[in-house]
Amino acid sequence: MNRKLIAGNWKMNGLRADLSIIREVAAGASPSLQAPELLLCVPATLLGEAVQAATGAALKIGGQTCQAADKGAFTGDISAPMLAEIGAHYVIIGHSERRTGHGETDEMVAAQARAAVNAALTAIICVGETLEQRASARTLEVIEGQLAGSLQGLKSPASFVIAYEPLWAIGTGKVATPAQIGEVHAFIRAFLVDRFGPPGRGVRILYGGSLNPANAPEILPIQDVDGGLIGGASLKAGDFLAIYATASALTV
Numbered sequence: 001m002n003r004k005l006i007a008g009n010w011k012m013n014g015l016r017a018d019l020s021i022i023r024e025v026a027a028g029a030s031p032s033l034q035a036p037e038l039l040l041c042v043p044a045t046l047l048g049e050a051v052q053a054a055t056g057a058a059l060k061i062g063g064q065t066c067q068a069a070d071k072g073a074f075t076g077d078i079s080a081p082m083l084a085e086i087g088a089h090y091v092i093i094g095h096s097e098r099r100t101g102h103g104e105t106d107e108m109v110a111a112q113a114r115a116a117v118n119a120a121l122t123a124i125i126c127v128g129e130t131l132e133q134r135a136s137a138r139t140l141e142v143i144e145g146q147l148a149g150s151l152q153g154l155k156s157p158a159s160f161v162i163a164y165e166p167l168w169a170i171g172t173g174k175v176a177t178p179a180q181i182g183e184v185h186a187f188i189r190a191f192l193v194d195r196f197g198p199p200g201r202g203v204r205i206l207y208g209g210s211l212n213p214a215n216a217p218e219i220l221p222i223q224d225v226d227g228g229l230i231g232g233a234s235l236k237a238g239d240f241l242a243i244y245a246t247a248s249a250l251t252v
């Protein structure tokens, strides 16, 4: 069984006043290596102070995207070495809000993931289908295409995590059913083992999309669900820690 990862995605939320949430989460993180890994991906403006707030605690801090290039004329962008230097350990890559809102293609996602890995960050690569794609029974085909494109050039399965986030479940309060989640996670697992051999079993596959303390007990135990990527519920320390507690209870 893979060590679970409970990852928060703050998106464009969080001002200095919210650093107290990070401190509260840090205080609730168990130092045991048996416990799930705990991660908060915060806006770039808060990274430095978030890393400080998490120092000494079993809480890691991550970014939410990075450029494929290490430096250069990319106004407004942030590079993987910049994230690594400030103390981030992870970066979310190819979130659907980046894919749809910023036109990121699978090729761009793969290049960003390679940049992240070169900077010794763990890339959390997001995939997921739209409601229309699901309705027309193309979910697995879409996921396969995204995986094939977004993993190009990634050689070490230990350097990345996959997050399955059905677009229709993100921020909507609609959660995929356990059967839907189980089917897609098993499919992703088979893809990874086919691509990387037995080490593909060690790649963690997170579920994301309206995960909250109430539905976590049903979702986190599903086969091949190695944790969660949590948006809204990661903005409240109590909710985020409750999901972490559910994951913790599964690992003991």
Ligand code: PGA
Residues within 6 Å of the ligand: 009, 165, 169, 170, 171, 172, 173, 208, 209, 210, 211, 229, 230, 231, 232, 233
């Ligand atoms: P949500 O967001 O938990 O608010 O649905 C998940 C995500 O977009 O990563």
